[in-house]
Amino acid sequence: MKYDSQQHAHCKQGLTLVAASLIALAVLALSAPVLAQAQSQERELPSIGGLGGGLLSDQMEQDIGQQVMSSLRRSASQVHDPLTNDYLASIVYRLVPHTPMNNRQLTLVVIDNPAINAFAVPGNIVGVNGGLFLNASTEQQFGSVIAHELAHLSQRHFSRRLEQQERSAPLTVAGIIAGILITAATGSEAGIAAIAGTQALSIQNMLAYSRAHEQEADRVGMDIMASAGLDPRGMPEMFETMMRQSRLQGNRIPEYLSTHPLTQSRVSDTRSRAEQYGTAGSDDTLEYHLIRMRLQVRYARSADDAIDAIEAYMQEPDATQKEAARYGLAVAYLSAGRAADAQRELDALLASNPRRITYLVTLADALIAQDKLSAARVLMTRALDRNPGNYPITDQLAAIELADNNGARAADHLRILTRDHSYREDLWLRLAEAEGKARNIIGVHRARAEYDLLMGDLESAQRQLRQAQERVRPDAPLRQVISERLADVNRMLANRRS
Structure with missing residues (x-):
């Protein structure tokens, strides 16, 4: 089904995963004087360069999460549909018991945007764009993105990444915040210019997860999926969908890939690893496809277009x-x-x-x-x-x-x-x-x-x-x-x- 984000009245284009992450980064940077005090309070994590997540205390992450959510609420349209949000909660809490997370209380949000995107930030915030439902053709693919984000949270990748870059983070905070809020609220070129004027490209690159973190999140995410009864093969399938979109869009890559760098070798690695879990795949629930239909209607150019497209689906042999x-x-x-x-x-x-x-x-x-x-x-x-x-x-x-x-x-x-x-x-x-x-x-x-x-x-x-x-x-x-x-x-x- 085709959809037209420009004609969707509730969609605010400016807020992406990068914006959400930058808001969190800004809060972190402004809290720089107390970061060192938190180092001794963290439990030990597997180390990938540096101190392994010792930068942020649990309380500090909760404070960050609250401020990030306040910014999201002010700056981004959300999908408040109870059925959609209830489904998201059901699949997240199907996966959460199988994660190595101590605090399993999460805040969930659905951003009203038809692009592929998902994010997890300190404070146990997990969000997806409505467009993730459009582009994940199976529940296994959708669940793979959620499992991947939960893996980032459980491994404290944001904190560990920030630790590596803490010296450069405070340099661009004020301009970044101003640019994000202008862009998130209006989608205007003024906001884009403000961000560009504060070296946002270098900040975006800094926020992008490292290759080692992505590989770790892939591995942990597939373990989570398998334990929860989902098919890990959904992860390479979803990556292939993103790669196809990236090729179709040329230089304008899907938003998700701007902070989750994806290569063909990584797709191949996840495909090979997924096959090691065996061939007993999980069937999609009907509920996923019902919610997916709700979002397809939401982002259709018009209700009549949605009716025409869905009537074609009625001919599908699959019950x-x-x-x-x-x-x-x-x-x-x-x-x-x-x-x-x-x-x-x-x-x-x-x-x-x-x-x-x-x-x-x-x-x-x-x-x-x-x-x-x-x-x-x-x-x-x-x-x-x-x-x-x-x-x-x-x-x-x-x-x-x-x-x-x-x-x-x-x-x-x-x-x-x-x-x-x-x-x-x-x-x-x-x-x-x-x-x-x-x-x-x-x-x-x-x-x-x-x-x-x-x-x-x-x-x-x-x-x-x-x-x-x-x-x-x-x-x-x-x-x-x-x-x-x-x-x-x-x-x-x-x-x-x-």
Whole structure:
């Protein structure tokens, strides 16, 4: 299927893996005076030149991760689709138990961009572009990229790379930050010029993983895949896809390859190593192909183009591909404003697979689009009874209640989601909206404060909490809860200013 990133309204072109990495680098460089103190706090790692990851403490990496995420939230459009994010979480946490990582709590993000890209930065942040789904034709290929990034995290490659370059890192920080933020926010030539004016090419080269680190990540990543029941042959297959794109694009290589250098010999090495795991490959899950269809519709030039392309898939002999195509057709119909047609396709899919959550949630979308809110509510309530705590179902129930102006009910659902997914800024913003509809002004201030914290605006979070505090009786238990959170924010502000 063809897609046109220039016509996709939600796609901001400027933020790539390089930008995310540069933001992290900037934070690291500004923290240079305390880096040496952290060297003795790190556990030993296999050494590839230097001290083997002794530069950053665990707490420092967490602080870096928080600042990187704040920058990402401000500068890059994200895919907030619960089904897509839930699938990403499922495959990541299928792989994570098989990684040599001590801290397995991750922050996941899907960047709204149709290019191939994925990244992992200090603080256990793992992200992918929506375009990774488009270009990874199998779940094994998609999983190979995730496993590779988890390997970089587990081996602390970013820290070890920075250790090798710590003397040169601070030289270009201010200009790099300015250029990244301009480019990420506007995609303008001004941002590109600002970066170029601060020797960004040398910084990009510095951030690119070394050949030894890439080989180590390939080896560890394939071990992770095999242990998790995925086929390691997906890794050389994905590399070959990237190599083909690189040849087609000439000098404009895929973004992923700018920091993950790839050679034909490396492809050959991974192919040879993958064969050593045996021939018992893993079959793709249907869910991967359903989510892939959602992203293909999202990045299509138009809904009609998506419908035409997906109808061709319906002729595929493979049963999984055919079922995924029928689901994709339903999603495309929804995108085209043909909710009744979407409902017809989804009803047919549910007839043979009545409890698949992706079909049920998408059917609720079709019902909402037809203003059948009661039917959508019953559908999702029954689904939640069978799947307590499910993220996409709970999110859809909140959407139904918001559409029906039931702010208090929507807030109930969203509070559950923010408890379990507290790093998702979109949930806090929707909670603030729901509390507003419910006329719970204290709840609005509290939700907005959490949103502001995630966006890195500590002063605004402080103001929101003070306003919430003023509205609560001095003897009320909630006053103590708000006061404690305000104290947390005050400490953050003091640390920032010191």
